[in-house]
Amino acid sequence: MEEKREKLIFYALFIIICYFALIWYMPYMDPDEARYVEIPREMIQLRHYVIPYLNYTVYLEKPPLYYWMNILALKIFGFNDFAGRFWTVTISLIGIFLNYKFAKKIINQKTAFWSSLILASSMYYFIIGRLNLIDTTNAFFITMSTYSGYLYLKTNKKYFVYLMYIGMALGFLSKALIGIIFPFAILFLWSIFAKQFKSFFRLISPIGIILLLALCLPWIYMAGQQVSDFYYYFFLKQEFLRYLEPLEHTQPIWTFLPVVIFGFLPWILFIFSMIKAYKISKFKGIQKDDLIFLLTFGGFIFVFYSLSQSKLVTYVAPLFFPLSIVLGNMFSNIKNIDKNDKYINLVMFSIFFVALIGFCFVQNVYMSLEKWFMLITPSAIVLIVLAILPFIVKDAKKTFLSIFFGIMIFYNLAIIPTAAYTIYYKTTKPVALFVNKIYKKGDLLGQYKLYRQSFNYYTQKRTIQIDSVNELGFGRSHLSPKEQEKWFPSIEQFKKVWDSDKRVILLIKTNQIPKFAYKHYYILLKEPYFSIISNKGQTD
Structure with missing residues (x-):
């Protein structure tokens, strides 16, 4: 037992180090990263902590919780390239831990372990989990409140429903109404699909509603007092018209399909092994209601934003939490790696290798070829190792663990050439x-x-x-x-x-x-x- 605990601590420390490593190396990128550190800087300078300001004008695209968090970070760490990313990384790591605890509670420790490794090392989660973006924090609060509500329905422990309402309040203060609507919508749909419709109404808690209003109403009231058309612009235009009308970021309905598929790299490469494990185990260890919940959670986020006229890659961040648990369960039951997956893995990492080498020929990299090759060499070596790992390591679990360590190292090494390229056009x-x-x-x-x-x-x-x-x-x-x-x-x-x-x-x-x-x-x-x-x- 002590040995298992030490291993978990080792993996946790490795993930923490990888997430915090070099987050100061890249300047804040335009538009989002720079926006979400400039707003708190101006709020500090103007000493206006209720209404967000951007270029010293009122900016009400989002509520202020994330700005308040960055204000605290800027005051502690100073105006540098670390402070604005501190909370995103911290929240991302807490999210991995939350997913581990939830998977362990509803399924088992084995699934919890693999789901944590998959979430932490998935390309999508790692990238947005280190950038100064509101979506990561919002995804965490949506997940926290939805998981808490579901655990209340399963255990009937009151503190879970209170935690749900607190999570919804924080979700509202980070990205408005979706922080409240999403948890209720997901749990409502689950109650229908799981044929437990009556249980949904147990989530209506007077004390929970009081907690929600106590946390949200003070800011809403003060903002309404300071900005005359706050209610129209913030609630109607930003919350409803943004979803229904193609205000910006208009993309086709299938936009998020490749985002999810490639977002789960490198684990999605073992699709045949997962299918084979499913045929044998049929989601071993997951109760039917729990599986319905996880799929409903992920499916709702995917369908909602696919139908929305406003689409950004970062919007679907919440679905990576429940779907990583589903994948984690499947990986925990894989005994052998399918030979087709070995070749898929080889081809995909070979493509990455060729893209890395050839990128300087396709794009104007603003630097000499010699410098580019010097910067990408460590990353390229790791890609070669990752491509051939399944052929060298015979044991499936050891292969997956090796890929986990390898991909996390690759991500950090890739930051160096990425920064060298993006500094010329993604930041000023x-x-x-x-x-x-x-x-x-x-x-x-x-x-x-x-x-x-x-x-x-x-x-x-x-x-x-x-x-x-x-x-x-x-x-x-x-x-x-x-x-x-x-x-x-x-x-x-x-x-x-x-x-x-x-x-x-x-x-x-x-x-x-x-x-x-x-x-x-x-x-x-x-x-x-x-x-x-x-x-x-x-x-x-």
């Missing part, structure tokens, strides 16, 4: 740091026909948006006409500022420089994707 940090060196009091900063949140974060200043409103439209509408012209001018309106005595420093896409609206300008810094131009030379 290099040009922002240049601006910090040349900036003088009284200079005006702007962005020409674009908006990059990372530019605000790394310069720690407000920028003028020339001929660009983007996601700041709601905040802009709350400014006076004079302020709108000052901070969101058209090209014609901005010309008098450009021709003034004040020095203006603009962020611009490099390919837009020849199309720049004004005749005179100075190029202060020219990078492959972003550049810095000014109406004055550096010596003026």
